Amino acid sequence: MRVGLSWLREYVELPAGVTGAEVEAALVGLGIEVDGVVDQRETIKGDLVVGRVLEIEELTGFKKPIRFCRLDIGRAEPQEVICGATNFAVGDLVPVILPGGVLPGGFEVGSRKTYGRISNGMICSARELGISDEHAGIIVFPADISAKPGDDARPVVGLDDVLFELEITPDRGYGMSVRGIGRELSHAFGVPFRDLGAVDAPGATETPAYQVIVEDTVGCDRFAARAVRGIDPHAPSPGWMTRRLTAAGIRTLGLAVDITNYLMLEYGQPMHAFDLAKLRGPLLVRRAHQGEKLTTLDGVARVLDAEDMVICDTGFDEAVASSGVGVPISLAAVMGGETSEVAPDTVDVLFEAAHWDPVMVGRTARRHKLFSEAAKRWERGVDPALPLVALDRAVRLLIEYAGGATDGAVLDLDHVQPPTPVTLDPGLPARHIGVPYTTERVIETLTEVGCTVAASGDVLTVTPPTWRPDLTDPADLVEEVARLDGYDKVPSVLPIAPPGNGLTAQQRRRRSVARALAENGYVEVLSYPFVGPAALEALGIDEPAVRLANPISDEEPLLRTSLLPPLLATLRRNLGRGLRDVALYEMGLIFKPRPGAGAPPEMGVERRPTDEQLAAADAVVPEQPWHVAVVLAGEAEAAGWWGEGRPAGWADAVEAARIALDAAGVPAGRVQIRNAEHAPWHPGRCAEIAVDGVVVGHAGELHPAAVAGLELPRRTSAMELDLGALPVADVTPGPRISTFPPALIDVALVVDAGVAAAEVERALVAGAGELLEAVRLFDVYTSEQLGADRKSLAYKLTFRAPDRTLTAQEAVAARDAAVAEASTRVGAVLRGA
Structure with a gap:
């Protein structure tokens, strides 16, 4: 405002x-x-002065009237100015901006040759000075003004505010x-206040100004109206009014409408002006019927909702009159309709001032995306005591400046409920704010706000004024006491932070996993948890999902059951913007609907829900486990003069799972990785990740159909783990560092092609015993000699004892035990044996 x-x-x-x-x-x-x-x-730079017109020379030979004027501006020589306006004469006083001045909008005024003469400055219109939209002619001052030629014209035109x-x-x-x-x-x-809105105004008369029926007294608890007939339709709005409206950012639209806008700014009471000649029957105020249509003043045909309030004309024709529902002519409290608006030829005006339900207005304005100045006030709350005062002022202003007469009839349908008193402990403000307010100070500030305060023992009964519908609770009154007494008096004291227990085990785990992935080249992203059916279908994910009752986007009405859909959308967006090698990770909640969960129980706000209601509400809340996921595309190792590089693939996704599990404190010996089929991964390149036999996630290359459906590069890979399903990490003992040398032995084992390398590794670890310090796969070999369904896996085994140097016999014996265990478990054969 x-x-x-x-x-x-x-x-x-x-x-x-x-x-x-x-x-x-x-x-x-x-x-x-x-x-x-x-x-x-300051909106006009330079000299803006009062000038008296001394001479006018009409220049001929041009397509429009051009005048060469000599002006007295209080200097020795007259000022010569070219002007195209014709609404002034010799002897008139006009505003003149001299060369070097700058008008609103950055328009610089100088001396220039035009129409064969030199123009030293400009005579200004109201629009050029930024005080109204009037541009039909220049401003001509009344002859009785006290200013003389050469005086500053800013105060005269109203630019001194x-x-x-x-x-x-x-x-x-x-x-x-x-x-x-x-x-x-x-x-x-601390100065007196003159409340021009708290004046006596004519009340309802036996014969109303116009016949109106209010069908819904909840949506409209007060409706008042008065009529003025026989006005001059061409009467202009007074200059003081147009200046104030323009300064407030409101266009001038004619006297009757300008009066309603002016009183809305002054009192805060939105009003509407109807053309009486366009009303054909009694007005009906009701809720709209679903699907009804109304063309509002902005020219938009709007489809109405059953919650909207409308003002209807019941006399359009016999069918409408007999139905009793009427035709909507105004979207109540938001914007009028085209069929009843005041026009340039209107001579009879019906002013309406009402009081509407703020909740209804707020929803209507948002539903129709129509945030008018009236709607902004209604949804914040308007004083219900104002309608008659605003109507009386509007009638007097219209008669004063446009003539006409009123018959004195007043319509006032009043169903307003008085403000509800609030009980307040006078010591509450001091306890909440920390300032020692006395009871007398509390009463003084609340009375200053406009409240009526009655003291009874240790309790204050506070009745808010009609213009403060926001004062409904003791906390609201406490805020008013602090506000009027001064926020600067409220002490600034930092609370003492209570000692905490540090991070929980789950928080430490999440941070460790995130740090490990970031250190290995993955970039963290945060995605919205909303997905659409199309994304799930493209990934082949067929599982129930939670549907939002009021989604932000109709295209994404579901809550994610996997981190991959929004994460892959982020990957596609980055690839589309020119990045070629992308590795992303995200940690967050997913949402698993509870089987058989119904609707949550109805719970009001008047009291705390019962334990049974809370338990019933919790029963329908979806399960929300923490997941971590990675996606990667492009090259894992960049190509260059040092080599060809390496594209990212399924093995990198599996390695990301290993990294995450290791950071989560899960020992490698408890992790099992085996082939699996699980959407949206490639059935032949998907690894199932299990810990102690419990599946906690999957990793590998995405299915070609999913890659094509999401427009991703070939070989795009991903991994997703359920962090909540991981076992709590044991206390990690400190590593034992031996000063004795290791024994290094390589073994190559031939196994069936379907045997996983991880199974072979677990067998070697189990058979080698405590002397085995490390095992690493360093080669995979296939050939015709081995067989089409056989492969050779070569491992480096590191043996070391903590208290001695191993002999060759001890190292070989441990190696043989490891090979024997691998033979027993997976049928491994020592290559070359």
């Missing part, structure tokens, strides 16, 4: 010399955000008005 200091002074007696910076500081101290302060004098751009929080609807901001400044400066 944008408001001028001069307008605020009509409500509050601010000190004469108060500056814009002082007002800004006062507003900020009261919790009102000030986005900017604009001194209108200071404007404040305010951001009003959703709980302070009263702040979206001059009345509300003026009241706040009276608190800050």
Whole structure:
């Protein structure tokens, strides 16, 4: 909201010399955000002076009227200016900007030759000065103004004000008005407040101004109206009104509509003006029927929802009149309709001022994406005591400037409930804020806000004013006490941090896994947990998923059951932006629906849910285990002058699983890796990762169909582990470091092609005993001599004793025991034996 200091002074007696910076500081101290302060004098640079027209020479031979004028601007010589306007005459006083000046928008004015003459400056219109949209002619000052030629024209045209751009929080609807901001400044400066909205206004008459029926008194608990007939449809809005509307960022649209906008800014009461001649029957205020249509003032045909409120005309034709439902002519509290709007030829006007349900208005505005100035105020809360006051002011303004007359009839359908009193312990503000507020100070501040306070023993009964619908709880009143007494008085004391127990085992595990993957070249990403059916179908994932009731995107209404769909989407996005070698990882929750889970129980906000309700709600919450996943494409080892490089493949994905398990504290001896078939992996290049026989994840190359469906490179690989399924890591003993030399022995074992190298390794470890320090596969060999279904696996075995140097016989015996165990378990044969 944008408001001028001069307008605020009509409500509050601010000190004469108060500056814009002082007002800004006062507003900020009261919790009102000030986005900017604009001194209108600074919007025009250079000399803007009052000039008197001395001579006018009409230049001929041009397509439009051109005048060469000589002006008295208080200097020795007249100023010569070219002007195309014709609405002024010799002797008139006009605003003149001299060479070197800059108008709003950065338009620089200088001396230039045009139409065969030299023009030294410019005579200005209201739009050129930025004070209104009027551009039909230049500004002509009244003859009785006190200014003389050469005086500064800024105060004369109204460019001597200071404007404040305010951001009003959703709980302070009263702040979206001059009345509300003026009241706040009276608190800050401790000066009297003149409430122009708390005046007597004519009440309802026996004969209403117009026949109206309110069908839903919850959505509209007050509806008032008054009529003015016989106005001059061409009467312009007064200059002071257009200047204030323009300064507030609102276009001028004609006197009747300008009056409603002006009072909305001043009082905070949105209004609407109907053309009485376009209304054919009684008005009906009701909820819209699902699918009804209405073309609003912005020219958009809108399909209405059953929650929307509409104002209907029941007299369009006999069919409409007999139905009793009427035709919508206004989207209530948001925007009027085209069929009843005030037009340039309107002579009879019906002003409407009502009070609407804030929740309904907020939902309607968001549903139709129609955030009008009226809707912004309604959803924040409007004073229900204002309709009659606003109507009376609107009628008087319209008659004053456009003529016409009113018959005095007033419609007022009032179903407003009085504010609910709030019980407050007077010691609560001191306990919550840390400032020793006395009971007298608490009563004083709440009374200053506008509340009625009644003390009874140790309890205060506080009745909020009608303009503060946000004061519903003791905490709201505590905030008001702190706000008006001054936030700067609240002590700044840092709380003492209680000692903690450090990270949990699960937190340490997650951090260790993340660190290990990052150290091995993977880049962490964070994805939204939402997926669509198309992504799951492309990956061949066919399992139930949790569907959101109100998804952010209709294309992604499901919660992920795997980290891979959004992670692969991130991989595709990076590849599409020119990256060729990408390795990503993500850690996060997945969501597994509980079988047979129904709808959660209904729980209100008036009290704490029972243990049974909480248990029933927990029963339908999906299981949310922590997973870690990696995806990689491109080269794992870059090519260059040193070699050809190596593309990433399924083995890298399996190695990523090993890295993650090792960082999680799972010993390699407890890990089993074997072939498997599991979507979305390639059936022949998929490894099943198990710990102590329990499957905890999969790794390998993605299925070609999935790769094609997601437009990913061939051989794209991935890994995903369930971190929650891993056993708790045992305490890791410190390594024993032997000072004795190792014994190194290589063995090559021939096994069937289907035997996994990990199975052979486990057999070697089991057979070698305690002397075996390390085992590593360093070669895989196949040939016709071995057989089509056979392969040779070569391992490096490292033997060492902690207390002595091993003899050759001891090392060979351990080697033979390892080979024998491998022969027993997997049928391995020592190559060359």
